[in-house]
Amino acid sequence: MLKKITTVASVVLLSALTACGSGGGGASTGSSGDTITMGFAQVGAESGWRTANTKSVQDEAKAAGIDLKFSDAQQKQENQIKAIRSYIQQKVSVIAFSPVVETGWDTVLLEAKRANIPVILTDRSIDSDDTSLYKTFLGSDFVEEGRKAGDWMVANATGPTNVVELQGTTGAAPAIDRKKGFEEKIASKPDIKVVASQSGDFTRSGGKQVMEAFLKSQPKIDVVYAHNDDMGLGAIEAIKAAGKVPGKDIKIITVDAVKDGMQALANGEINFIVECNPLLGKQLMDLAKKVVAGEDVPARVVTEEGTFTQEQAKAALPTRQY
Numbered sequence: 001m002l003k004k005i006t007t008v009a010s011v012v013l014l015s016a017l018t019a020c021g022s023g024g025g026g027a028s029t030g031s032s033g034d035t036i037t038m039g040f041a042q043v044g045a046e047s048g049w050r051t052a053n054t055k056s057v058q059d060e061a062k063a064a065g066i067d068l069k070f071s072d073a074q075q076k077q078e079n080q081i082k083a084i085r086s087y088i089q090q091k092v093s094v095i096a097f098s099p100v101v102e103t104g105w106d107t108v109l110l111e112a113k114r115a116n117i118p119v120i121l122t123d124r125s126i127d128s129d130d131t132s133l134y135k136t137f138l139g140s141d142f143v144e145e146g147r148k149a150g151d152w153m154v155a156n157a158t159g160p161t162n163v164v165e166l167q168g169t170t171g172a173a174p175a176i177d178r179k180k181g182f183e184e185k186i187a188s189k190p191d192i193k194v195v196a197s198q199s200g201d202f203t204r205s206g207g208k209q210v211m212e213a214f215l216k217s218q219p220k221i222d223v224v225y226a227h228n229d230d231m232g233l234g235a236i237e238a239i240k241a242a243g244k245v246p247g248k249d250i251k252i253i254t255v256d257a258v259k260d261g262m263q264a265l266a267n268g269e270i271n272f273i274v275e276c277n278p279l280l281g282k283q284l285m286d287l288a289k290k291v292v293a294g295e296d297v298p299a300r301v302v303t304e305e306g307t308f309t310q311e312q313a314k315a316a317l318p319t320r321q322y
């Protein structure tokens, strides 16, 4: 079974990289009306957020007349590195990617720099001392998202509160930062304790599996803090299967605000969602045009986002795009 999954995964990656090769062509500078080619190395398809982000990038590349070469790394850093190397070989005009994890990028980004191909970080950043390896970072402030979740927790805790945390992918910027921001805020209330914390890899199945284990090992769980909606939705399934009522017996805080999460919030099964906006495509294409033209861009572009209560989710759902 495992072998079969691995084979399927390899075929998907290979076809993604082959697709990158189609259209070939040399580097274009964009300075003389040439078509800009962008190599985009996506994390994977792990969540509703990611699906919306991919669609935004693909739609906006088309609208901007940018030739997009897209690859899906299936949440593996080595696949993203392979994709980036393939884009360098193809001499694309610009490389954009959302790093699966924070560390381990210097070598491949140095290769891009030596090939004179500008790099844009989108959604997630990297942990490197060498900021010359990329032109700009477009995405959310994940620490701030964690703080917003922590603020809600502090405001809504009545007495001793046991929290279990479903972390995102180990080593990924949003997992590290959302944990940090949340901890920063709850530190002011020693009554609130994170009694268990484990990665559910940002997936629904991961969230369900980890929550099942928490329900067995933890005698008292008051709140689930899930680093994304998908893991929160998986936790809901586990809570129901254990005969408890999500949103009431166990309160749930998540991050993202994708449609399925918002629906669960409106239904009363989630209690609070911190928004993380996946619609980065338009800003990404605008930045790409500028860096390819050699124009200055800000080193950091922060996405604007809010939070949702159950009442706010009911009001927002009819016009929610993703």
Ligand code: AHR
Binding pocket: 046, 047, 048, 049, 050, 123, 124, 174, 202, 227, 228, 229, 230, 255, 256, 276
């Ligand atoms: O990097 C953004 C995060 O990645 C989203 O919050 C999560 O759903 C996704 O997998």
